[in-house]
Amino acid sequence: MKIGILTHHYINNFGAFLQAYALQAALQEMYPNDEVRIINCINIKHFVINAGGWFRFYKNKETLADWLQKIKLPMTFAKFRKKYMRLTPVCYDAKSIEKLGLDYIVVGSDEVWNYRETKGNAKVKFGIGLEREKLVAYAPSVGQTHEANMPEYVKKGILKFKEVSARDQLTEKLASDIRHEKIKRVVDPTFLAHIPDEPVPDITHPYMLFYYCDGLPEAEKQKLVDFAHKKGMAVYGAGECDKKYSGITVNLTPFQWVWMFRNADYVVTGTFHGAVFSMLNHRQFACYLTNPSRIRKVSSLLEEFGLKDRQCEGKADAIIENLRRKIDYRIIETRFDEKRNESKRYLRRAIQ
Template sequence: MTTGILTFHDGINYGAFCQVYSLYSYLRSQGLDVQVLNYKNPGFEERERQCFILPGNAELTARNMRKMALFEEAHSLLNMTPRLRSQEDLARHAFDAVVVGSDEVWNFSTELIGFDPVYFSHGVQAERLVSYAPSFGTVNAGDAIPDAVCEGIRRFSSISVRDANASRVVQGITGTAAPIVLDPTFLTDLSAQAVLPEEKDYILVYGFFTPPMVESIRAYARKTGKKTVALGYYREWCDVNRDIITPFEWLGYFMQSDCVVTTMFHGMIYSILNRKPFCMFMTDYRRNKVGTLLDDAGLAHAIAGEHDDPAAVLSGHFDYAAAYASIDAKRAFSRQYLAQALGLPL
């Protein structure tokens, strides 16, 4: 069965790479002929370029270019179509099935991406349209939903989502709440491909932090005597910076960390996958995305507010035995959903 994946596949973003690579690897392990739709609308492409190519900052641009080269090498592991930039381009590539997701592909309100009907199936040529773990991000149930979104979602033969908010949004469109599945990073174990770092005994720092968060993280590091390692983004206030690394080196830093402080969805995910104590500083942007998994796994105590002390969170009890009782059941459900949606043997 020819199976396409439509998601945010080629951004310079570690979590985005891991989610598409995990889904791609899992579907291939099920015997499917998988190809990633190498789609990005021109506006998204240009706005993304402007985030990394900064005419007024040659040093940061050079660092970004080095990181982009590493991601280009990682993306070469994916079997991709030629670059597609329009619905007309998409129409020339037909599949038995196309899986849309995961990530915030259904968040039509972001300035970076813009409203793009393609992620809601417009222009996609497939006998089966399947969504797997998309999120609406900051779009809430009860918000005004564009007609093109509603029309596109009603075309799907199978719909699943990643969080409770997205399930409610779908219910408002179709009349039926969508089942909630795990992010695809839970479907494929990438640990064998991870590259472990030389550093040990460190607090992993991943995300974007306000001054009060920074001060509390530094205070915790002083209290514990551990160094801070900034991952993925340069942070001058950290002891060590590892912002120009491959996705597989990124995975290794999670595996070898003592604990994690993050504001990012996949920072939370890989803390859980590696059973690490973690502090998830909550932001309004990510509130809809992270709450469902943490509540279901009994890990909501890992959430902190901007002015909270991460020490109180990180010193708490992380009952991963109980968490994985929930996660393993949800993983089995997620795999069953994909099998049924794609017509695979159960």
């Protein structure tokens, strides 16, 4: 049997890489005698916009040294994809995917069903043009989209799938309304497989880690930095730049990014995968969410695992209080195991 994974694997984003890598690893473990590959389907517009974004210079946040490291990141991702992803030949449309001779195509995870994201949206991820393969949706997300003015191809495509699951509440509702059936909620692929890590050179002291807290007031962030320093901690960003940080940790491999979460004393994040890797590595963390595309899906994730109180307003005192209030991961790990097992059962039922 030949299984292909269709996702946003090609963008230079740590969560996007790791969810694709983890789904590949999980499926290969579940189907050791079958061929599992990531379909190297590239949306040129999406790829160019994403890669080009890393070359912008933000003078208020970055030094020249920061920027020189940051612009190396697209090449770092390219090398890692080549080394760790089992990629098919490049495909630019459904017709070229059809020629691969796949038995199943697993679409997901990430915002592959965000039909309002014009630079990344592709009809092929809704199965349009794919007729020879059995389609399975694993943990797709629609981002912040909703039913209003939904394109007809979205409805038509979702109805084509043999099995559909969802990663968050909004996606679950949208798919349920279209298919008129109960949609299984599954975990992000990063829950399904062990992901290795790689040490980041020169980091030897305890540290607080930031990962994309868009909109956090600078004065409040400075208070968090001061709090960390008073506790004898360094402060770093996981693949991001800020003049407040103790060192430059922007040009990371995806496995180094995992290492930074795995070894942080505290994490402050505003993203879905920032929350996921804090949870998976039993970190004390807080979420500050202002980005509309993240609020729904991160809130849904936190609520699912009983961690809704990790969501904070933009005041440093509240975030610090949250970080100090320890999470009992013994209880949450039991829930992780339940959801992992349920999600794997879904995949086994869907692919047979």
